[in-house]
Amino acid sequence: MHTPVNQPSSSVSTANSDSNIQTKVSSGKGPPVEFVDPPEQVEVRVGKQARLHCEFRSSSVPVACCWIYNKTKVVVGGPRMSVRSSETQSDVEISQACPEDTGSYTVMVRNAKGSAQHTVSLGVIDQPDPPASQPVISQLSTESVVLSWTGPSFDGGTAVLGYKVEVRQEGQDKNESWTEVTSRCKNTTYHIRSGLAPLGRYCFRVRAYNSAGVSEPSQESECVEMVTKKEEKKGESESYITVTIDTKHKAKDHYNVHEKLGVGKFGQVFRMSHKDTGQEAAGKFYRARTAKDRTAARKEIELMNSLHHPKLVQCLAAYETSSEMVMVMEYIAGGELFERIVDDNFEHTEPTSARYMQQILEGMQYVHTQNIVHLDIKPENIVCVNTTGTRIKIIDFGLAAELEEGQPLLVMHGTPEFVAPEVISYEPVGLESDMWSIGVICFILLSGESPFQGNTAAETLALVTAAQFEFDQESFEDISDEAKDFISSLLKKDRRCRLSCAEALAHPWMASFAVMNRRPTKSLNKGKMKRFLARRKWKVTLTNSLKNAPSPAMDRCTIFLSRLPCNDLSILCWSQEAEEAFQSLDKQLQSEPRFQQALKDATLPKGATLRLTCLVNGSDRTVLFFIK
Template identity: 60%
Template sequence: MLSGVLNSPQNVPDDMSVFKGPQSPQTPQTGSPITSSPALKREVPVKRRSSSGTAPPLQFVDRFDRLEVHVGETAHLTCVFKGSSPVASCWVYNKKEVVESSKFHIKSSNESSSLVISKALPEDSGRYTIFVRDRKSSAQHTVTLNVIDLPQPPASCPVAHVLSPHSLVLSWSGPSYDGGSAVTEYVVEVCESPSATDQWRELTAQCKSTSLRVTSGLQPQGEYRFRVRACNAVGVSEPSQESQPIRMDNQGEPCDDKPVEYVTVTINTVDKLTDHYNVLEKLGVGKFGQVFRMTHKETGRVCAGKFYKGRRTKEREAARKEIELMNLLHHPKLVQCLAAYDNKAEMVMVMEYVAGGELFERIVDDSYEHTEVSSVGYMRQILEGIQYMHQKNIVHLDLKPENIVCMDRTGIRIKIIDFGLASKLDPNTPLKVMHGTPEFVAPEVINFEAVCPATDMWSIGVICYILLSGESPFQGESDTETLALVTAAQWEFDEESFQDITDMAKDFISSLLSKEVRRRMTCEEALAHSWLAYTSVDNSSNTTKNLSKDKMKKFLTRQKWKKTGKALLALKRMAILSKPEASASLSPVDETEQAMQSLELKLQCKPAFSKTPSDLTVPQGSRAQLSCLITGYPDPEVVWLKDSELLELQEECVKVDYEEDGSCTLTLENVSPHHTGLYSCKATNALGEALCSATVTVEKKDT
């Protein structure tokens, strides 16, 4: 602090310090030098502002927390505050101080500060924190800006499941980015195919979820294509990709519970995939390549084709390893490999088609009842599948919600998919890996320690936590922060999110999310846990109460954005979707310190007089008062002079009051002719000094 530059000796009162008068100060009225005198060269007491503490702390007035504008509009962020002049302010965004530019315009005063953002873009969304500071106190406030636009089209084309010659079920994925405003509904459109012209018509404009059962408007033997648009508060998106032509001649695929006929797959290096299968619409994209829906040309069986993008030896070996492992994983809760093709042009694994979509996507459907009881059923199935893998000494190593899928759109059966990172453990050779998804990997993976079946159990604990609360226990604002939280095993049960969850469920999760590998439950222990020991837990209102899906929807939205390169927008959007009170939370310490240092520099100024005393003529024996108002930071110290000589304050008739607001008053009591003269107030701080003067004339009384 520069205010400490003016040193004070010990045992001097708070409003007094030692001052050595400078040489030849100038008077503002004449500019002529005041003759230096011996009185000014000696050490003299000076006045400091009183520290009564009566001045109210700096505070914001009529503050607002959020602002929403459309793309291309101008955003005005204005905050009004009240404090002791002068007040300095600065805006911080993305941990950096906002500076004047063609994009950002700042206008600040002692009472308010405005940040104007021209032609706002989605990238401008986020939290803008204003820091303000006066002489005695500081304050900060955060305004969340949300720049909204049309949503992107749904991320996938609709997939149809024909139920009868008159009806089918359509399902699709939501948009990769919702435009900054939540998707409220979907418009589903249909076009007869083949057709000379594409004449699209609406099936519905009010679909609330990512699936639709169509029971009218379709003709037997008719062939149709479908597409979907997303809607938010701004408007309607462009259409999604079109579906493959769908013929209404399928009576529906019967749902039977016959034992699955498991196949030991041998890689076909002679035939082409297209010799045996029809390749239809794309279902998804992953690091390995792409997945397409297919049908077997002879049997008509629907399958999924996993097309590997790599032609390099390393990538082909990874595919062969996955096929070899899947030949060992014949269990109803694990997706099955049906065939494999390896040609020079491509390598394809033909998989069992699981039509129900991701489990978490199913849960957030408006027509689905999500309870703690239903969650028990899903967790039991996951554990049964992983138990079988562990009995084969195989670990999955990539358990996460998107790898848990529903077998159909109506039932509650699930399967575990994607064994691309799975490995068979060798008791003689510890396995260490450095892959996985940050939110779901166990601490030993990050620390590059040996993995084991307990590594999967940690991931199951994270899945269960999200399933019941809709929140991710280790999600940070970056992968680095997330990994740090996982490594430290720092997590807790959010009171609001778990208020309707039983203690048995919390104990189940706690027994899995243990940093110590040996303390985590095995699959056998988890299946025997009291939470899973009953068919339906109990019939209490807690376990049968519908759980909120709002946080689950936000979790899924964030996952989609991250997958499609929208991670930055996702993080900003999550901040906007967070609790209102979170917007007023303190910024990181380093950010606050940097802002305070900037404001300290902005506040600093040399002394000045915003009000100067006027010349006085007073009768003998009366009171004379000269008042001025002093500004400057650090707080200036004051001395009064009479005719260039230091005014001795020890005299009973001389009094100086220097108040917290900067007002300084010289009072002369019971004046006599010898008080006539030029009185000067001199204010000094480390940056400079200022001087103002006025003449006092004392008229003699008539004798």
């Protein structure tokens, strides 16, 4: 006799005088596979063992598993890697982890009823690279000096926590040791206020550190001799240069090129110094291989000739040869505004924030009077003139464009947290698009939080499109109602309803900050701002991902895909190799039945009840049990 059973796990019960068979069938309720407290992120030091462990509950057996690395490569094991799976868990172990192992690992678990997947992010961390540039010296006086440098090219896979500044005094003993000035510098600038002797000669170097360790030192700074009296402060220059592109010389004919300051989609930026005057500058070396690239570079240089204002970075010279295009800009050594604000020695209040916003509005008002829209206003593009004052400048007009009457301007670039809704919707942009970004800057400046930051880029874009934000009670507890109204007047979905620069400068909050400066004000908490800056280091801007899209249609397609829910997008992105691995899971499930718990001999007294239990694993097909 036989009994058909449609579940892989069965229990058979019978008595010694009765051959009747009873079958238990699972209810089948709940998901086919459910993960149990799976990890989201695993971090491990270079050279150590990494273990990615996922436990799960399956509604049926057998269970088949596989791991996919970065959605393209099937993890099959190797000399350093092993994969182990059972019916309740799956593991990937990597011995002597290296940076190349960093990425996302997705485990796919499948049974006869369905499947589930979970992604674990693995970070392999190491000490950071040394700071990319030697310290640059400015604001020299009798006993103090300001140092500025560029952060490391590679942070070791985890955020840089700070810098150690070291000094060495030059004397007769050339083997003089280095002395640590500070180990708690959080920014890429540091003001040494004491400990230096008049007429002393000093060199400086910097080390970066993260949670994994301390980097090797940077290159040494140039040796500097302290002065015997303070130099006269130079006022802010009101003379401007209209630049004509020099096609007969190279930039290196007139300038010495020093360390790299940054890298972007356009090319690279280096610190430079004029060979005759010694004036420091920043050289923007364009990647101008194509005619399109050169046209874009010329357009930016031409546009900079229209932007002569104390709150805007200035163009000093430009060069074009068959091999390169270079725009020479003024060198601003004060660092990013938001980095300055989180400095422990810097006061951060609502009135000081209003003063910064006033300067931003003054600069952008001039830009807008030239009928130019910036289109990339974000914290990184607002910098301090020096390391001690409160003057700022707006930089990087690489995405700026001049508006032309009767010709709508449609763009698809910007940073998700700061871009206006009309950019995401691929609708015409205008001067009002910059005002939205200014509103976001003000929101963060006062609270340390980003009003539209979601868990994913897709969620951020959705929040921006809906113009949904709120003033968190805790974050805005000490912020005036006038400031909140100022922000709300800029973050309007309909760009026609946003304040202009002139209207924003006339807003009651702007008018009241001078009054607030005359009464005691509470310092704002910098903790959230510090966390915001840490997150910013990991953001990938739409500028980099969409800037080179071949057409508006492709731009819209790309933005559409980025707005899909994460699960849908991940399905679209699996490689052919990964798809084949998933298909192989089905084949594994079609294995022959096997005993998980076989029948055992039993001896019982006469008249007792006998219970025989047998657990069988197999595919979700009919299993025949024969009792003899």
